[in-house]
Amino acid sequence: MEKLLQVNNLSVSFDTYGGEVQAVRGVNFDVHKGETLAIVGESGSGKSVTTKALMRLIPQPPGRIKEGEILFEGKDLAKLSEKQMEKIRGKDISMIFQDPMTSLNPTMKIGNQIMEGLIKHQKMSRSQAKKRAVELMELVGLPDAANRVDQYPHQFSGGQRQRVVVAIALACNPKLLIADEPTTALDVTIQAQILELMKDIQKKTDSSIIFITHDLGVVANVADRVAVMYAGKIVEIGTVDEIFYNPKHPYTWGLLGSMPSLDSADEDLYAIPGTPPDLIAPPKGDAFAARNDYAMKIDFEQQPPMFKVSDTHYAATWLLHEHAPDVEPPASIQRRMQGFAQEAELNTKGDRS
Template identity: 80%
Template sequence: MEKLLEVKDLTVSFDTYGGKVQAVRGVNFDLYKGETLAIVGESGSGKSVTTKALMGLIPSPPGNIEKGEILFDGKNLAKLSEKEMTKIRGKDISMIFQDPMTSLNPTMKIGNQIMEGLIKHQRMNRTDAKKRAIELLELVGIPNAQERIKQYPHQFSGGMRQRVVIAISLACNPKILIADEPTTALDVTIQAQILDLMKDLQKKTEASIIFITHDLGVVANVADRVAVMYAGKIVEIGTVDDIFYNPKHPYTWGLLGSMPTLDNTEEELVAIPGSPPDLINPPKGDAFAPRNPYALKIDLEQEPPMFKVSDTHYAATWLLHEHAPDVEPPESVKRRMKGFAKTGTAPGVDEKKGDES
């Protein structure tokens, strides 16, 4: 597969009154053409900061890309000026944000908001841009596009507004589409529609997608590969099958154990004890160790490297060391893994479709 993006040792910090927050601490991953990579983890794990760094949206000050490379199309995006990033942002790399109402300008008609990028990046005249904007609204499933292009955001439902945001993000045929929890603000039936839409559009446009979410159920339905983040680091990365059928990091076990399943309605969900560490003073060793019931003595002293599980699967846990004790996932996780195997997939959002207006 063709490698489209390569992130090497990305480190991002923020200066605050309390000290320097080390939000992203040496993140590495690749993105291939036409694939969907999901990045999952708790709030504050560094998911959104990582993707905003890819877009050149880290405010400086207080933010700072301390080191690392973001290699795309022969350029290191981490070293580009704002003027240079403006030529890439929206054209080659585009982003769908979490809340469509704050993404759209309430004082501008929908059509003008879609046409902006077409006129700026594609050098279209207004007539051609309007025609393309109507085509984009039809592509994302908005009926009566010729009329609705004249309307304002408040005249659309939440699901329809998110479709408009997706149309804007696709306007310039980007190579990479970053979706930052695009369904969080929507009800569960509309979530299913938006996820189906994104999968369908990816087949038509061949764009690569980075999908940010805290919901592993969503991941199972949209992703090809999954990167699990904790305390500013990727602690496990692999295919969807690797993560759901053969997870290796205790944090991934915790995330899977806290997932509700349709066939275990009476089983109590298992919460991960404790809370994420203070990234002003990150702990020595493995950051997850204080919350990890399987932590070894070395976890408190030395940070684990990425151990290779297979050609597609890597995890940063000392439990994979050849001299580590043999520890298996907890029973709650094993039951979920069996449930995934029985149904052929992990539980996702409700597949029932609802109406939008």
């Protein structure tokens, strides 16, 4: 598959009164044309900062891209001027933010907000842009679009506002769509509708998607590959099946073990002990060592490299070293992982049928 995006050794820092916060530390990943990559992890793991850096939306100061390459169709976005980035944002790369109410301008009609990108990037006239705005509203499932195009955000429900945000993001047929927890503020029914909408639109447009979430429950149904982030680093990356059925990093075990499943309804949910490290002074070794029940001496002294599990599966844990002891997650976590994986497989089969 052809690579649309390559991120090489990306590091993003924020200068604060307390010191330099190393929010993203040497991140590497790529996105192929037409695929969906999910980036998962706890709050504060660096997911949103990573994707905002891709669009050069990190406020400077206090933030800055410290080093690294962001190659989009071979062009390094990290080296482009703000004027050059303005031609790419909304046209080639679009973003769906978490809260639609803060993403939309409450003083502007919905139609005008969708039309902005069409007029700027597609050079449409106002009448052409308005006609296209109505079509986009219909595409994302908003009823009576011809009349509602002249309404304001407060006249739409939360789910409808998020559909408007999706319409804005799709207006110029972007090659890459970044969805930053787009369903967190929505109830479960609307969440499912928005996810189904994104999958359907991807099939029609063959766009690539980076899906940011802390909820592994949505990952199995939307992603082709999964990158697990912790303390500003990617600690494991692989296909959905590899991450759900054969995870190798103890942090991934903890994330999967903390998810409820139908088979484990009577069991207590697993909780990862401790808290994430202070990224003003990151640990010398593996950032997860202090919370890892299986940590060895080397975990506190050296950061693990990315060990190859398969051609598509890599994990940064010393447990994969040839001299490491043979360790598996506790039986309770394995049961929950198996139950959750089975549910995900059933959901996937249901979608295919």
